[in-house]
Amino acid sequence: MGRSSKDKRDIYYRLAKEEGWRARSAFKLLQLDEEFQLFQDVQRAVDLCAAPGSWSQVLSRKLRGLSGKSSEVTIVAVDLQAMAPLPGVIQIQGDITKVSTAQEIIRHFEGQPADLVVCDGAPDVTGLHDIDEYIQAQLLLAALNITTHVLKKGGTFVAKIFRGKDVTLLYSQLKIFFSDVVCAKPRSSRNSSIEAFAVCRGYAPPDGYIPNMSNPLLDHCYDVDFNQLQGPNRIIVPFLACGDLSAYDSDRTYPLQLEPGKEYTYLPPTQPPILPPYQEACFLKRNNLLAKERGPTLLEESSLSVPLPSASQEEEKLACDPAFHRDATESHQVMVEKTCLSAPLLSTSQKQGKVVSDPVSDCDTTESPPSMGEETSNPFPAPRQERDGISHGAACLRVITDLPQTTVEEAVDRLSISS
Amino acid sequence: MSMHSVLLLAPITALEFVGDYLLSGEGPNLTVHTLKHESMCAVNHLQDLLRNYRIHGIKQCGSPCPGNEMTVLAVFGGKGLIILQFITFDDDKVKLIEMCQFQELHDWIWDLQWLKDSLEIPSSIALALGHNSVVLYDFLTQRTLKEVHCEEKCILYSAHFVGDYWDELTLVAGTVFNQLVIWQMASPIGDEGRIKPRCRISGHGGVIFSIFYLENKGILASASDDRSLRLWSVGDLKLIENPVHCSLVLYGHQSRVWSVRLLSDCIISIGEDSACIIWNYSGDVVHHFRGHKGCSIRAVAVHETNGWVVTGGADCGIRLWKINGNKSDGSCLLQLNFSAGSRQGTPKAVTLVDTSCLLIMTDTGGLYTYDLTCKHWKFVLEDPDFQSYSLLKVVKLANNCAICSIGNITGHIKLFTLCHPEEAKDLRLHEGKVHNLSWVLSDGQTSDLCNLFSSGPDGIMVWLEIFCSSGQIKCITQKRHYCLPLCKQRWHTSIVFLPKEELIVVGDRRGSLLLYSWVTVQNVVTIKAPGGETFTENNSVCHSLESASICDRETSYPGQKLHAEGPNSILFGIHGKLGVTSVSHHDGLLYSTGRDGCYCQLRVDSGQLKVLRKQKPCKGMDWVEKLYFTPDNDLLVMGFHSTNFVLWNSRTNEKLLCVPCGGGHRSWSYDCSLSTKIFTYIKSGDTFIYQNKSTDKSHYVLKDSLHGRELTSVRHIGKIQTNETLNILLTGSEDTTVNILAFNGSSNTVFPLTTISGHLSSVRALAFLRISNKDLENSTMSTVFFSAGGRAEIECYRLLISHECNTSGIRCQVIHVASHRLDEHWDHMKNKHKIVKMDPETRYMSIVVVNERLDLDSGQLISCLFLAAACSDGCVRLFLMSEHSQRLLLIAESFHHQHCVLKVETFTHRFAAGSRSVFLCSVATDGSLAFWDITPTVDFAKSSLELTDGEVQPTNLGIPALIVQVHQSGINSLHVEKNSDGHYLVASGGDDNSIHICVISTEVTPGNVASSELGRTARYQQNCSSCIRLLKKFVVLSAHSAPITGLRILHPELLVSVSVDQRLTLWRLGDNGLQFLCSKFCHVADVAELDCWADSELAHYTVLCGQGLQIIKCVI
Incomplete structure (x- = not known):
C-alpha cells in the first residue's frame, strides 16, 4: 500500500x-x-x-x-x-x-x-x-x-x-x-x-x-x-x-494513468488536518508510549543479579527480523494515509460520507480516524512495543504534558505533512 | 401470511449481571445466561423486546438481595423502554414477566436511574435524554411526571446519573463539544426555563462516549473519541465545583474507547481495538484481554464478588474473563543462574524431559539435569568431544525411561538413558556433522521401543530403532537409510509415522514435505557415498555403511548394506525457504507447520502427499512451530510472534501463553501437562524457565464470535440430514474470512463448523455449485465453492460435510482447489517498492457459478466449471476452473460497462431442439442491465482446454446481446428466474429505492435450426444466433426508502426484497406488476445480501447479512 x-x-x-x-x-x-x-x-x-x-x-x-x-x-x-x-x-x-x-x-x-x-x-x-x-x-x-x-x-x-x-x-x-x-x-x-x-x-x-x-x-x-x-x-x-453518467464513477477503481499521455504525479492533500482528536493517541502509539501489560515477573533462583539484555543487541535482532520491518513500515504508511487529508473532527463539522466502514474503499476525502485498517488489526501489539522484554517494566505514560514540547511539535508536524 | 425472526446474531450492545445470571442485549432480544454451575448456558430468551430498537442498557432496581427471588429490571435502547420482572425459581430457572408494556419516548435514552421515594421504595425512574433533558417517569402509570432541561441543550453522546432520589439526582452529560456537563435536576430553573450546569469539565480532545462515577472514591471517569480515559477527582459529585482536577490520563487503547467502569481496586475499559484493559489506580495495565474478533467491544459487565468481567463484541460474541486472581500466582519466570554454583561452562542447549525436569548441555560438553520441583541440579556426564557443537535431544517413553541422544560435528552420536548415563553407547553414523536428531514415537510400537532419526552430510538420514527396558538400552537396530532431496541445507527437521500405511512423513530444512515408505524400495536415487564411490545393485544404488561403526557388543547390527531410499512423494518447498517445523497426524489427517507462518492439512492419496488446505492461523505469527489439538478439538498453535513465544488458541482467538524470550533462534523447549505449561529457553548465557500453573481457565467463551467486521455475502448451500435437518450456510466478511455455519431449523440455533482465512483482503462475494436435488436431504454433502473480494483475489474450495452415524457431530472438511489473482505478477516483481503500480486496484463485487449442466455430479472431481465475476474496474470477467489441474484461468473479459460492475447472474436456456444457450446478465453503477450470450466463449474454452494445458489468452466477450436501461444509478441486487411461460424474470433492486422486473424471452433465430444436424461448428453457429428480447417491464419506484441490496424471486408470483432501510418486504408478482404483501423490520444494519431457501411449499426462510446475521421465516 x-x-x-x-x-x-x-x-x-x-x-x-x-x-x-x-x-x-x-x-x-x-x-x-x-x-x-x-x-x-x-x-x-x-x-x-x-x-x-x-x-x-x-x-x-x-x-x-x-x-x-x-x-x-x-x-x-x-x-x-x-x-x-x-x-x-x-x-x-x-x-x-x-x-x-x-x-x-x-x-x-x-x-x-x-x-x-x-x-x-x-x-x-x-x-x-x-x-x-x-x-x-x-x-x-x-x-x-x-x-x-x-x-x-x-x-x-x-x-x-x-x-x-x-x-x-x-x-x-x-x-x-x-x-x-x-x-x-x-x-x-x-x-x-x-x-x-x-x-x-x-x-x-x-x-x-x-x-x-x-x-x-x-x-x-x-x-x-x-x-x-x-x-x-x-x-x-x-x-x-x-451528475452526468459519463462523469467518473466513484465506485470504479481506475488505473493511475487515466488518459494516454497524461502522466500521473502524486499530489499532497490540499488541506492538512487541524487537531484531530486522535492526534495525541497516534503520537503515543507511534512512539511506543501507550501503556501495556507487564511481562511475567522474573524470579531468580539464587542470586539477585539479573543480566539486562543489552539494548543494542535487542535492536539488532529486531532489525534483522523481517516481521518487524514490515509491521513498522506498514503502520507508518497507515498513519500517513489516514491522517493526511482528514478534516477537523469536531463533531458537528466532521464530514463523514459513510457509516459503512470499508477497508478497501474509504468514503470521503476525510475519513475515520486510523483505527481498524487491515494492517492495524493485529492480534498482538506491534513488536516494537514489546521489546522491553522481561527486565524492563511496562512503560506507562500518564500525563502527556511531561513530554518535551519540541518532540510533540515534531510529531504533530509529521502527522500533518504526508511524507 | 406471517414473517417472524427465528435467529438474530447482532452486535452485543448491553450486558448486565443479575445475581449469578448474565443478561445480554443483542438487537431487540434479551437473553439470560446462567453462570451458576460450570456449564454456562442460555436459559431464557425474549425476542423483539424493544421492537425496532436495540437494547443499549439494562438496569435493575435496587441491589440484588440473595433471599429475594424477584427483581425488577428496566431495559432500554433508542427511544424504547420496557420494565420486566425477573423471577428465579427451581434453583436455576428464570421467568421474565412484562411488568409494564413497551413505551416509546420522544427522544433517545442515554441513561436510566431507579429513584426511591421518601419511604425508600423504588417509585419512579429518571431518564436522561438525547438533548440533555431529564424526564421523571412513573413506570406504573406510564406517565411523564416532569421534564427538566439543561441550559446546555446540545446533542449528547453519553450520560450518567448519580443519586437515588430526585432531590439529589445529578447528571453527568458527555456533550458533542467534548465536555462533561454536570447539572442537578432539583436546581432552580433559570430564565429560559432551563437549569444552569453546576460544572463543566473540559480536557478531552474528542466526544465523550462513556462516563462512570465511583462514589466511595469520589472519582469520575470518562472515555473518549481521543482514545484516552481520564479520571477526575471530584469528591462528592453533588457538591462539585469548578475547577476539577484531572488525576489520571490513560492511553492504552489502540483506538477509540467505548466504555469505562470503576471498581474499588481497578479500572476497566473497552474499546474499538477489541481490547478490554484492566488498569490499577496508579495507571498501570494489569490485564490486557483480547479475544473478540475484529472491531469493537461494545458492552461490558462486572461481577465484582466473583471477579468476572464479561464483554460483548461487535463480532456477536460474549466472553468472560477472571480478574480476581493475581496472575503472578499462575505464572512466573525463573532464571536458573547456572553459573552461580561451581558449575563449569555456560548452557548452550536446553530441553525438557518432562514438566518437572530439564536437561542442559554446556559449551564444555557437560550435561546437567535440573529438577523443577526440588530445584536441584545434577551432573550427568561430560564429554569434551561435544563441546564445540552438539545437538541435544531427549525422549521419555511410556515406561518412564528417558533416553537422551547427543550428536556432534564429527558424526558421533552418544545414546544413554538418564538413569544410567554411565552405560552410554557411542555410535558413528555419519562421516561429518550431525545436522539433526529426532526422536519419534509410533502408535504401532510397544512402549519400550522408540526411534531416532539422524541427518548427516549429503542428505542421508538414518533410522535407528532403540529397545529400552528397565532404564537400560538393550538393543539398537539400524532400520533404514533415507535420502533427502538435493538442496543447500539438506537435513530433516521433523518426522511422523503413519503406522497404518507403513509410511513416514518427513519435513526438511528446505521447507519440503517428503513421504517415505517403511517397506519397499520404490524410487531409486543416486547417492554419493562418503568415500566418493557409488555402488549399483539391482538397478538401485546403495550407500556403503561400513564407515558407520557401532561399538557396543550388545547392539545388534544387521551388517547388511542398506539402501538409501528416496521419497515416494515430494512437496518441494511448500513451507518456504525457512523450513518445515513439525509434522503430525490427527483424526486421519496430516498436519505440517513451517516458518512461513502457515500450517497445512494434508492427506496421503494413492501413495502421494496431497495438500488439502494451507492456513495462516494467527496474524503476525511468522514462525509456526507446532499444533496441538485439545480434547474438545480446539486447535492450539505454538510459535513465535516476533520475539515472543506464543501459544494461540485459534478457535477462541486468544493468546494462552506469551513469553518474551527474544525469538525462536535460540535453544528452547516446551512441555505441558494437564495443569502446567513449561517453556524454557536460553538467553544471555543462562537458562530461563517460564511456568504457568493456572489450573482453571481464566476465560470462557459464552457465545461464539461470528465475524470481526461486516458480513458482505451469505449463501445457503444446502441441507444435511443428521438427527435433525441442518442448513449449511456460508458467510463472507470484510474481516477477510469465510465462515461455514450450520443452522438447525428446529431449535433455531446456529453453530460454526469452520473458518477459512485465505484471503489477503476483504471477502465480498461467494458462489457455489448448486447441488442437484437428489443430493439434498442426505447425510453427506460435497460441493465446490468460490470466494472473491479485494486485491482481485478468487479462491476455490471443495467442501465435504458428512454426518457420522456413530457420533453426534458432523465432520466438515475444506480442500483448497485453486486460487487466482489478477495482479499476481506484481508480487513477483523485483524492486516493486520503487515502482508506482499503475494498475487499478480491482476488487470483485459479485461472482456466480455458471451452472450450465444439470447433470453435473457435485461429488465428482470437476474438469471444467465456469465462473463469472463483476469487477470494480468496470470489467465483466469469465473464469474457467479445473479441479483436475487445480487451476483457475481467466478466459474472457469485457470492459463494456465502463462503470463499476456490481452484480452478475447467469441462466441457461434449453431449446426444444436439444441445444442450449448460456446467458450472463451483468449490472453496474450506471443502472443498466446487460445480457451476454456466452455460449460460444464457453464452448471455445472447453475445446481449447482439451488441446492446450498452458496459459489461455483471455478473449473479448464482445458486445452484449441486449442492454436495458432500468435504474437511475447503481443496481445493488439482481435475480433471474424462469417463469411458467418459459420466459425469464429478471428482478433488480437499485440504489434509487426501486425494484424493476424485466420479462425476457430467448429464441433461436429462425433459419438456422436445420444446421443443428451438422457437426460441432454448425451447432456453434446456431447458438450464436439465439436472440434475447425484452417482453415487458414492471417497476415499483419507492419500494423502499433506501438502496435495495437483496432480492429473490421465491416463485414466479412471489418476490422478497430487503433494503438498507432495514425492511424485508414480500411482493406479489402479477400481470399488472408488483403488489405489496407485507413487511418486517429487521435488525441487521447495513444489509448487504439476502439468500433464501424453501422449507415447504408455503414456508420460506430468508437469511440476511450485514452488521450481523438474521434468519426470518416467511409463511404464506
Whole structure:
C-alpha cells in the first residue's frame, strides 16, 4: 500500500487534489447544482458545518465567478471551529443551535434572508448504525431549525441525510417546511454509502410558524396511517441520481494513468488536518508510549543479579527480523494515509460520507480516524512495543504534558505533512 | 401470511449481571445466561423486546438481595423502554414477566436511574435524554411526571446519573463539544426555563462516549473519541465545583474507547481495538484481554464478588474473563543462574524431559539435569568431544525411561538413558556433522521401543530403532537409510509415522514435505557415498555403511548394506525457504507447520502427499512451530510472534501463553501437562524457565464470535440430514474470512463448523455449485465453492460435510482447489517498492457459478466449471476452473460497462431442439442491465482446454446481446428466474429505492435450426444466433426508502426484497406488476445480501447479512 493507493481507490479524492478542492465532497455539490440549478439567482448563501470548507469553495467559485459582480453575492460559512480563510467567504465561528448565530448570519446579509442554505455536516460515527443515524438526524434537524430563521420563503435547503432505517421520519418533517423534497444522490457519492442529500425547495413553513431555537426540533414518530413502521404506507420522497453518467464513477477503481499521455504525479492533500482528536493517541502509539501489560515477573533462583539484555543487541535482532520491518513500515504508511487529508473532527463539522466502514474503499476525502485498517488489526501489539522484554517494566505514560514540547511539535508536524 | 425472526446474531450492545445470571442485549432480544454451575448456558430468551430498537442498557432496581427471588429490571435502547420482572425459581430457572408494556419516548435514552421515594421504595425512574433533558417517569402509570432541561441543550453522546432520589439526582452529560456537563435536576430553573450546569469539565480532545462515577472514591471517569480515559477527582459529585482536577490520563487503547467502569481496586475499559484493559489506580495495565474478533467491544459487565468481567463484541460474541486472581500466582519466570554454583561452562542447549525436569548441555560438553520441583541440579556426564557443537535431544517413553541422544560435528552420536548415563553407547553414523536428531514415537510400537532419526552430510538420514527396558538400552537396530532431496541445507527437521500405511512423513530444512515408505524400495536415487564411490545393485544404488561403526557388543547390527531410499512423494518447498517445523497426524489427517507462518492439512492419496488446505492461523505469527489439538478439538498453535513465544488458541482467538524470550533462534523447549505449561529457553548465557500453573481457565467463551467486521455475502448451500435437518450456510466478511455455519431449523440455533482465512483482503462475494436435488436431504454433502473480494483475489474450495452415524457431530472438511489473482505478477516483481503500480486496484463485487449442466455430479472431481465475476474496474470477467489441474484461468473479459460492475447472474436456456444457450446478465453503477450470450466463449474454452494445458489468452466477450436501461444509478441486487411461460424474470433492486422486473424471452433465430444436424461448428453457429428480447417491464419506484441490496424471486408470483432501510418486504408478482404483501423490520444494519431457501411449499426462510446475521421465516 503506497501513498498512491488511495488515489487509485478513489477517483474523486484524486480529482479533488488535482483541482484544488479541500475535500472530494466539493464534487457532490457541483453535481447537485448540475441537476437542480441550485445556484441560479442566489445572492446570499449559507454553508452550515462548513469545515474544512470544500462546499464554501464551491459556493465561492460558482456564485462569485458566475455573476461576475462579486460584491452582490454574500456567502457565510458557519462552523464551530476556525477553518482556513477562503476568498469571498465570511466565516462565523459559532454554534448552529444558538439564535445568536442566526442573528449574525442575517447581519452579514444586511437584514435580508438567505436564498440558499447548504449543510454537509456529519457526526463522529461510532459504527453502531442506530446511534449514528440518530445523531445525523439530530444534526440535520438542528440545521433545519437555524434554516427556518435565515431562509427566505421559497428558498432552498440542501442537507446530507443518511438513508437508514428511520429516514422516512425525516422526510415527513422536511415536507412540513418545504413544498418540494427530493432525495438526491450525486454520482461522486459512493453507491456503497448510505449518504444522500435532501434537496428541499420552496421553503413554505406552516401558517403561523414562529421560528424557535430555545428548544431543539425533535424527530417525528411512526404513526398508524401515513408513515408506518412496517406497513405499506411510508413517506418516501422521490429519488434522483444526479451528475452526468459519463462523469467518473466513484465506485470504479481506475488505473493511475487515466488518459494516454497524461502522466500521473502524486499530489499532497490540499488541506492538512487541524487537531484531530486522535492526534495525541497516534503520537503515543507511534512512539511506543501507550501503556501495556507487564511481562511475567522474573524470579531468580539464587542470586539477585539479573543480566539486562543489552539494548543494542535487542535492536539488532529486531532489525534483522523481517516481521518487524514490515509491521513498522506498514503502520507508518497507515498513519500517513489516514491522517493526511482528514478534516477537523469536531463533531458537528466532521464530514463523514459513510457509516459503512470499508477497508478497501474509504468514503470521503476525510475519513475515520486510523483505527481498524487491515494492517492495524493485529492480534498482538506491534513488536516494537514489546521489546522491553522481561527486565524492563511496562512503560506507562500518564500525563502527556511531561513530554518535551519540541518532540510533540515534531510529531504533530509529521502527522500533518504526508511524507 | 406471517414473517417472524427465528435467529438474530447482532452486535452485543448491553450486558448486565443479575445475581449469578448474565443478561445480554443483542438487537431487540434479551437473553439470560446462567453462570451458576460450570456449564454456562442460555436459559431464557425474549425476542423483539424493544421492537425496532436495540437494547443499549439494562438496569435493575435496587441491589440484588440473595433471599429475594424477584427483581425488577428496566431495559432500554433508542427511544424504547420496557420494565420486566425477573423471577428465579427451581434453583436455576428464570421467568421474565412484562411488568409494564413497551413505551416509546420522544427522544433517545442515554441513561436510566431507579429513584426511591421518601419511604425508600423504588417509585419512579429518571431518564436522561438525547438533548440533555431529564424526564421523571412513573413506570406504573406510564406517565411523564416532569421534564427538566439543561441550559446546555446540545446533542449528547453519553450520560450518567448519580443519586437515588430526585432531590439529589445529578447528571453527568458527555456533550458533542467534548465536555462533561454536570447539572442537578432539583436546581432552580433559570430564565429560559432551563437549569444552569453546576460544572463543566473540559480536557478531552474528542466526544465523550462513556462516563462512570465511583462514589466511595469520589472519582469520575470518562472515555473518549481521543482514545484516552481520564479520571477526575471530584469528591462528592453533588457538591462539585469548578475547577476539577484531572488525576489520571490513560492511553492504552489502540483506538477509540467505548466504555469505562470503576471498581474499588481497578479500572476497566473497552474499546474499538477489541481490547478490554484492566488498569490499577496508579495507571498501570494489569490485564490486557483480547479475544473478540475484529472491531469493537461494545458492552461490558462486572461481577465484582466473583471477579468476572464479561464483554460483548461487535463480532456477536460474549466472553468472560477472571480478574480476581493475581496472575503472578499462575505464572512466573525463573532464571536458573547456572553459573552461580561451581558449575563449569555456560548452557548452550536446553530441553525438557518432562514438566518437572530439564536437561542442559554446556559449551564444555557437560550435561546437567535440573529438577523443577526440588530445584536441584545434577551432573550427568561430560564429554569434551561435544563441546564445540552438539545437538541435544531427549525422549521419555511410556515406561518412564528417558533416553537422551547427543550428536556432534564429527558424526558421533552418544545414546544413554538418564538413569544410567554411565552405560552410554557411542555410535558413528555419519562421516561429518550431525545436522539433526529426532526422536519419534509410533502408535504401532510397544512402549519400550522408540526411534531416532539422524541427518548427516549429503542428505542421508538414518533410522535407528532403540529397545529400552528397565532404564537400560538393550538393543539398537539400524532400520533404514533415507535420502533427502538435493538442496543447500539438506537435513530433516521433523518426522511422523503413519503406522497404518507403513509410511513416514518427513519435513526438511528446505521447507519440503517428503513421504517415505517403511517397506519397499520404490524410487531409486543416486547417492554419493562418503568415500566418493557409488555402488549399483539391482538397478538401485546403495550407500556403503561400513564407515558407520557401532561399538557396543550388545547392539545388534544387521551388517547388511542398506539402501538409501528416496521419497515416494515430494512437496518441494511448500513451507518456504525457512523450513518445515513439525509434522503430525490427527483424526486421519496430516498436519505440517513451517516458518512461513502457515500450517497445512494434508492427506496421503494413492501413495502421494496431497495438500488439502494451507492456513495462516494467527496474524503476525511468522514462525509456526507446532499444533496441538485439545480434547474438545480446539486447535492450539505454538510459535513465535516476533520475539515472543506464543501459544494461540485459534478457535477462541486468544493468546494462552506469551513469553518474551527474544525469538525462536535460540535453544528452547516446551512441555505441558494437564495443569502446567513449561517453556524454557536460553538467553544471555543462562537458562530461563517460564511456568504457568493456572489450573482453571481464566476465560470462557459464552457465545461464539461470528465475524470481526461486516458480513458482505451469505449463501445457503444446502441441507444435511443428521438427527435433525441442518442448513449449511456460508458467510463472507470484510474481516477477510469465510465462515461455514450450520443452522438447525428446529431449535433455531446456529453453530460454526469452520473458518477459512485465505484471503489477503476483504471477502465480498461467494458462489457455489448448486447441488442437484437428489443430493439434498442426505447425510453427506460435497460441493465446490468460490470466494472473491479485494486485491482481485478468487479462491476455490471443495467442501465435504458428512454426518457420522456413530457420533453426534458432523465432520466438515475444506480442500483448497485453486486460487487466482489478477495482479499476481506484481508480487513477483523485483524492486516493486520503487515502482508506482499503475494498475487499478480491482476488487470483485459479485461472482456466480455458471451452472450450465444439470447433470453435473457435485461429488465428482470437476474438469471444467465456469465462473463469472463483476469487477470494480468496470470489467465483466469469465473464469474457467479445473479441479483436475487445480487451476483457475481467466478466459474472457469485457470492459463494456465502463462503470463499476456490481452484480452478475447467469441462466441457461434449453431449446426444444436439444441445444442450449448460456446467458450472463451483468449490472453496474450506471443502472443498466446487460445480457451476454456466452455460449460460444464457453464452448471455445472447453475445446481449447482439451488441446492446450498452458496459459489461455483471455478473449473479448464482445458486445452484449441486449442492454436495458432500468435504474437511475447503481443496481445493488439482481435475480433471474424462469417463469411458467418459459420466459425469464429478471428482478433488480437499485440504489434509487426501486425494484424493476424485466420479462425476457430467448429464441433461436429462425433459419438456422436445420444446421443443428451438422457437426460441432454448425451447432456453434446456431447458438450464436439465439436472440434475447425484452417482453415487458414492471417497476415499483419507492419500494423502499433506501438502496435495495437483496432480492429473490421465491416463485414466479412471489418476490422478497430487503433494503438498507432495514425492511424485508414480500411482493406479489402479477400481470399488472408488483403488489405489496407485507413487511418486517429487521435488525441487521447495513444489509448487504439476502439468500433464501424453501422449507415447504408455503414456508420460506430468508437469511440476511450485514452488521450481523438474521434468519426470518416467511409463511404464506
